[in-house]
Structures are given as C-alpha cells and as structure tokens.
Amino acid sequence: MSARVTTTVSELRELLVSDRPPVVLDVRWALGDPHGRDHYADGHIPGAVYVDLDTELAAPASPEVGRHPLPDLAELQSAARRWGIRDGQAVVVHDDLGNTAAARAWWLLRHAGVTDVTLLDGALGAWRAAGLPLETGVPTAPAPGDVVLKPGGLPVTDADGAAELAGGGLLLDARAAERYxxxxxPVDPRAGHIPGAVSAPTGENLAADGTFLPPEVLRKRFEELGADAGSRIGVYCGSGVTAAHQIAALALAGFEATLFPGSWSAWSADPARPAATGPLPS
Known part of the structure; x- marks a missing residue:
C-alpha cells in the first residue's frame, strides 16, 4: 500500500481553501455511544459531512457475519455520492477518537478503489488544538457526487482464512488487551481470542495527542510482534472497525495486512470455533 495514509491539520486547512478542496467526512462513533450525529451537530470542521458508521459503513448485523459486516458495494457507492464524492476527488476522514472509527471509512473507500483518501492525523482533537473554527448544526446536503466504486482494492479474509493466518502467518488482535x-x-457471545492470534491493541498505535506514532516507531512495534518483510499479516478486532485502524498503522510502518471483517463478533458466535484465553496466543 503505497498511497499516503494521513493528512495533517495544516495540510487540510490549506486544501480547504484551494481550487480542489477535499470532501471531509466526520465519522463520529464509539462503542456504546449512539449519539454521533448529535456530537457532529455540536461542532464539526466547516463543510464536513456526517457519516453514520452503523448504517452507511456496515450492512445489517447477524451472527454469521458479525456486528459490522461490509456494506454492499452499490449501497456504499450511493452513500459516497450522497457525501458528495466525485471521481478523482480527495477525501479526508476523521472522528473524535484518534481515528479508530474513521479508519473504517478510510479502509472501505480504499477497498472500493478510492486511492486519494487519508485520515486526518490527530482527528478532530488536532483541529481543536490548532485553534481552528468549528461550525454547529446540520448543514444542507452537499451536491451529489459521481464517484464509481469497484471492489478489491484491499485484501479481506473470512474465518477460515483468519485461522490459517493465525497458524501460518501473523494474525493481530486489535482489541484491548483485557478482551484478548x-x-x-462487553458485547460478543464469548470471551477470549482466536487461537494463535497475537495481542496488538489499537490504542498503542497512537501518541498521547491522538496522532499516529512515527512510522519507524510503528515498524519497530510490529516487528516485535512478529512482522517482517515476508509476513502474511491479518487483523481482526471486535467487529472489523478498529482493525481498520491497525491496518492504517501497519501501512504507515510499511506492511500490508488483510482484514477479517467478521472479527471476534462472528468467530465467537460460531460454537464450532475454538477460543483461547490468557495473555499468550494459544
């Protein structure tokens, strides 16, 4: 994955007043907090478009496919056009949680062939820290876009593939260590982790200010977890959301990784799938 992963606040500020401003997507979401749209209305980057993770970045949940399965491509394309994305236009996504939710939009658009999509490094907190203005309320919808999406831009796997990576490659579990x-x-049918998976909490990708750690620091982190130039790497989390953040961090470190979208929510709902507990992979 060679395209840029992040955009800084100063870069975004300049882009927004350029001849070709990007579409800014605000993916305000957190587990257990259904009020993302309200938070957006309370204050957002001027011109940013609110994106609902549960309904626009995921298909309906089921035990077989997990809590946040990938959306149908046609429905994602309709949503992307509602957000105002035009073919060839840059997209910058963010949330208010270190981009751990916004990375889902980043990953989906990359997977669907949008090459110029980046995460606002430091998320909304970095915009606030720079003293830049916010607007309130819900603005009128942007002019419809014309982007054409196509699948296959980033690799995905299923439960069988995740099990194979856990045994023959490197499978990273992006959830908090206590869940691993x-x-x-708190939410899924069983506790534990996929046997053979290595604990790699998403929060450890970030500095105290919510920006990504430097690429060389991230690379050292993932090498210590078992990654190398020839590694086949997979990532899962609870439902395929924060795992996308891990994939972004891996990309910054120079590694490509495969997403298991069903993640623990799908794995743990299948009684035929084993679960491991404790601090070690198996």
Missing part, C-alpha cells in the same frame, strides 16, 4: 485475554467481554 478473556477477562471481560
């Missing part, structure tokens, strides 16, 4: 160990499980 099986000490707590």
């Amino acid at each position: 160990r099986g000490e707590v499980e």
